Amino acid sequence: MIKRLSLISASVALGCIVTVAPVLTSIYIADEDAERREQEDLQQFAAKAVMRTELVTYQAFAAISDMEAPPGGLCSATQIAQFARVVFNYRYVRDAGAYGGGQYLCSPLSGDVRAQHLTMPPPDWRSKDGYLLWYRQKNPLSNERQDIQIGRNGNYVSIDPQSYVDLIDPARRPIAAINVETNTILALSPGADADDMLNAWKLAGQVNNEQWHYAVARSASRPLGVVVKSPRSSLVGHWPGLLVMWLSIGVVVGGVLGWIAFRRISRQLSFPATLEWAIARKKLDVVFQPIVRLTSGECVGVEALVRWNLNGRNISPEIFVAVAEQNGLIQQLTDLVLDKTLDELSKLLRSRPSFYVSINVSSEDLRTRRFLDVITARLQGTGIRPAQVRIEATERSFMDADATRQTIAAFRNAGHPVYIDDFGTGYSSLSYLQTFTIDVLKIDKSFIDTIAQDAASSVVAPHIIEMAHELGVEIVAEGVERDVQVEYLVQRDVQYGQGWLFAKPMGVNELVVWLSESSSTLQPIHQ
Structure with a gap:
């Protein structure tokens, strides 16, 4: 009888451990991932805050x-x-x-x-x-x-002073603007503690604090810096309570929850395998969104965008591209986009030598010449000029500066213009523009949306436009949806626009029809 009870007790304990351990491990991993995402988001916020201090000082x-x-x-x-x-x-x-x-x-x-x-x-x-x-x-x-x-x-x-820290932020995260030469605080947002923020600046944001994340950013053109912070949303701080709760529930309820967790984890683990299968069998599609010259309405090129329909459901590119990056599939995905783009657009590109297509390239392919070699080999014998295949890279792709600089130079030397995509949303603000040679800057839709609106962030777009003109690079405004935005952009000599006001992303057959119709009715959008 005693042995039987011991066996039952051991089974119950083992069942609890087997059920609780994966769940608590998942909670811990989720907490680490949440912390990383919060820190990345805070760093982006700090970069935007620096741009605000630059703008106020410039005025x-x-x-x-x-x-x-x-x-x-x-x-x-x-x-x-x-x-x-x-x-x-x-x-x-x-x-x-x-x-x-x-x-x-x-x-x-x-x-x-x-x-x-x-x-x-x-x-x-x-x-x-x-x-x-x-x-x-x-x-x-x-x-x-x-x-x-x-x-x-x-x-x-x-x-x-509040002008330096007056950013639209629903989370109301504390901000401090600092003179970096004297380590003196110029301005504080409501709720910010001067000593705390100055200490965080001196420690470059590496503050050991269980309640707050910190981030710092520095202007590339003026002796200005910012410190921002946001509260941590920790799960593991409640670890003892979670453990007691799960043990008290028992084996039966714990087993059910463990089974549900197992099913969810299984689906998550199988998603990369499904994506790999889809890439290998070319089950992903490519659509093309026109880029137009704002002063004439002429379509000068398109951006290639990848789409995935899985079992009748459209999967967001933000999801499967991130999965591809995390699981070593991003290069295969980029190669697939290139192959499908050239297969579908080759006739159009040959018939219009000035027409181009831009392809998004990951940070992994900006560290080596691999993708350049792939493009070079793929274009041989096609009659398509290198300038008709352009490279788009996001700001965060520029973090490995030395390797990226060499690869970008190699792309440009081979005749492929280089674009910075979604500008203003990355970590480096404007600083790398002084060290990288690029051809075109694409202003992120989030800044174009604020045009003609009385919002603090509406000052970012004109600031970016002015910097781009000073650096001698062309500009594409993303996400243009209203005529008033076009008028604003044309007045400030922005050359190109892209967005639903002109055309949605479309397949190649629909694109050919659209180009034919738009060229037959071509007229200046604004004079």
């Missing part, structure tokens, strides 16, 4: 530049009127005026105050190109308001 400098050739005399009515126009024209400027001899002289808000001898303290920092910066300068008209004040050559502007 301040541009405003000061507009004040440097004053008509009339010092503090004349004409000059003060010019200062007022600067305040009106620049969104982030709260006041603009003249100073000298350590005193405020005049501004639209205070008028001519030379007789009042309103003193200015020495600047907190001086840049190498002659700009003076006061971190928390009280306005002469208020004992409460403290602005960031930037001056040069006797003129100054006052900026609301």
Whole structure:
């Protein structure tokens, strides 16, 4: 009897262990994956926050530049009127005026105050190109308001510190903007702790904290940086409670849940095998979305997009492309897209020598010449020019800078133009544009959506456009859906657009018909 009870007890205990261990292991793995994803998302948010600090600073400098050739005399009515126009024209400027001899002289808000001898303290920092910066300068008209004040050559502007950290963020994650040369905080979002954020900056975001994730980013053009943080969503912190709960449920309920978990894990594990089978048998399809010249409406090329219908259900590319990357299938997938693209478009490409197709390439194929060799071999004898097959890579593909730089140069030397896809959503902000030679920059749809909207993120698109023009690269705006967006883009000399306003992704037969119809009715979209 005792042996029987011992055997039953052992069986129950073993059943609990066999059931609980995989579940708790899955919880732990899920927690690690969630932490990684949260950190990646936070790093992207930090990159966007840096772009905001660059934009606000750029506006301040541009405003000061507009004040440097004053008509009339010092503090004349004409000059003060010019200062007022600067305040009106620049969104982030709260006041603009003249100073000298350590005193405020005049501004639209205070008028001519030379007789009042309103003193200015020495600047907190001086840049190498002659700009003076006061971190928390009280306005002469208020004992409460403290602005960031930037001056040069006797003129100054006052900026609301919150402009540096005012990003649309439903999660309301704390942000700090920092002068990286002095390690001084310029601005804090509501709820941010100055000492905590400054410590995180000094530690490059590597803070050992069980409650918060931290991320830092630095401007490539100005001595500015940001620190952002977000709460951790940990599962394993409740490990003891979960263990007690599962043991108390017992073998029967635990066995049912274990069976469900087993079925789910089995499906997940079989998904990569199914994808590998589909790639090997060419069960995935390629569709093509037109890219048009905004000033004329002419279709100049298409982007090849992969699609997968599994048992009557469309699988999102975001899902199966990520699975391909994680399971060593991405190169086979890219080769399949290339083969199907050339098989289906070869006649069209030969008949239109200036027409092109762009193909998305993974970070793995930007570290070696493998895919370049595949394209070169595949194009031999086809009559298709190398410039008609273009390469698209996302920002995160540029993380291995040295290897990527050599491969991109090899693609371009072979005649294949290189595009940066989904620009603005990666980790590196604008910094790598100064070290990589590329041909075209594609602005992500999330920024195009904000055009003509009064949102904080709406300032990103014009900032990217201006940087692209300065670097001499062409621009494709992704996700164009409204005429007002086209008008905005044309006014800012953006050359190309892509989106449902022009055409949806389509198969090759539908594309040929669409090209024929659109060319017969071709007319300028906007003049």
